[in-house]
Amino acid sequence: MKRELTLNKLPAKVLAQLDLETVFIASRCAIAAERLQVFRKLDGKELSAAQIAQRAGIHRKHCEPFLNYLVFLGLLKKRGNLYRNSQLVIKHFLKARSIDWTRLWSYECVRDFEALTVMEEVISTGRGWRKILGKERKTDYELVQEDRQWARDFTYALYDYDRPNAEILARNLELSNYRKLLDVGGGSGVMSFALVRANPKLTTCILEYPLVCEVANEIIRKERLSRRVKTLAGDMNKAIPRGFDVIMFWNIGFITTQVMKMAYRSLPEGGMVVRNCSLPLKPKTLPPSAFLHGYLSVRPQGQSGPDIIKSLEDASFTAVKCRQISKNLGVITAHKRNIRKRRVPER
Ligand SMILES: C[S@@+](CC[C@H](N)C(=O)[O-])C[C@H]1O[C@@H](n2cnc3c(N)ncnc32)[C@H](O)[C@@H]1O
Structure with missing residues (x-):
């Protein structure tokens, strides 16, 4: 899948505060925002935390801290108590992707996070992560034959x-x-x-x-x-x-x-x-992507x-x-x- 928003596009001051061991938290927050369609709910609008909480289905307790973290990442802008999308989000999350892309891509990212929780066991035993986690799944081409929504998201x-x-x-x-x-x-x-x-x-x-x-x-x-x-x-x-x-x-x-x-x-x-x-x-050597x-x-x-x-x-x-x-x-x-x-x- 296309990775549009590479880290070099984030503000330098944000990058300076993300360290290699915990950068996955920032990534997971961006994926959660995408899955809850926070950026799409904010498309062309400025909304308060309470309004976003209601439209995106976020619990009151977490909404403002979560949105503020997205502001820290440079994904949202805040004016007074109102939030809006940053130019980064408008360009890379909204204009570059259809809603079907959002659904499929964010689903794949969540799956990747899950898969990576058992990395040591996978690379030391050679067993697949799905076997280890008991999450066997049909192949993409089996799914496009039987799941209408999946066929739609995949094709779009x-x-x-x-x-x-x-x-x-x-x-x-x-x-x-x-x-x-x-x-x-x-x-x-x-x-x-x-x-x-x-x-x-x-x-x-x-x-x-x-x-x-x-x-x-x-x-x-x-x-x-x-x-x-x-x-x-x-x-x-x-x-x-x-x-x-x-x-x-x-x-x-x-x-x-x-x-x-x-x-x-x-x-x-x-x-x-x-x-x-x-x-x-x-190819003389395997590309780095071959591992994942x-x-x-x-x-x-x-x-x-x-x-x-x-x-x-x-x-x-x-x-x-x-x-x-x-x-x-x-x-x-x-x-x-x-x-x-x-x-x-x-x-
Ligand atoms: C990765 S997509 C690529 C689609 C298109 N060729 C493109 O480049 O955008 C592969 C497509 O092949 C189709 N496909 C796979 N096996 C097939 C088969 N046995 N008969 C017909 N279509 C098949 C899938 O349904 C899927 O839409």
Whole structure:
């Protein structure tokens, strides 16, 4: 998830008072404020502690001290006995995030806090934090299939999050010779929107689980792209439909070679497959984020660039190319070969 409000944006005098051992308290307060939607209740308003207590459901005993702590952090401003949002909050918590993002992000942060309470046991025994705490949970992709609210929050959160990457992809993917793109696991459709806007002759279809299709249809209507972006409820592991000259798999996690083979069969000759990959292709050392990623292990793991390339080749794709399109992001394209018809010798 995108971390917008990095610590260097906090006032220097605040940072000087936060120490490494207790900085988590400041972080937890910001998350509590987000979960209680304090910043959204204050959007465009100045309110007293009593008014905020009532609207956000905060106990009287804690409300003023809690709000004053948010003032100390530079998240709220206080004038007399009235509180309002600071510019930091307006920019990073309100303008940069939808309400769905707020719900999902703050839920994930609380889960992270819980997960970290058993760190010593996790790193000394190798057992997962969920097992230790008895908090087994379904995977993201199981949840999007059965929990309507979760599918909605997840899809809207990614709609916000993926927009900058969508613009980058649209500037860097040559599609002028193609007409119909299948956006497998296309989520909100954010990638499709940027691609059809950059390619006036292109139409796309998002292949997604039914609950995600419902959300995507709503977003497509808001984007006024109903004629050019459609949805199709399905499961890529079961079938990849025909009728498309490009099949894209963008940011879906692990994809089996079996699915790549189905994509190969569904494409016409000369058709293209598109996949994302993270860069560098062969990292020399693990990034610092790898520790938390492995520890928390909530997102479906993706595949390394070399694994994706091998899987495409195993599925018979040719002309496999990987290009860097931003600092950390690469796009892999490959083609279904044009098989020239062999002349049948005349008898
Ligand atoms: C991380 S999201 C990315 C969405 C979109 N491609 C983007 O880049 O914004 C992955 C999406 O893949 C979908 N997905 C995962 N497995 C799928 C499957 N077997 N069939 C169809 N969709 C799937 C999920 O529902 C989810 O919306």
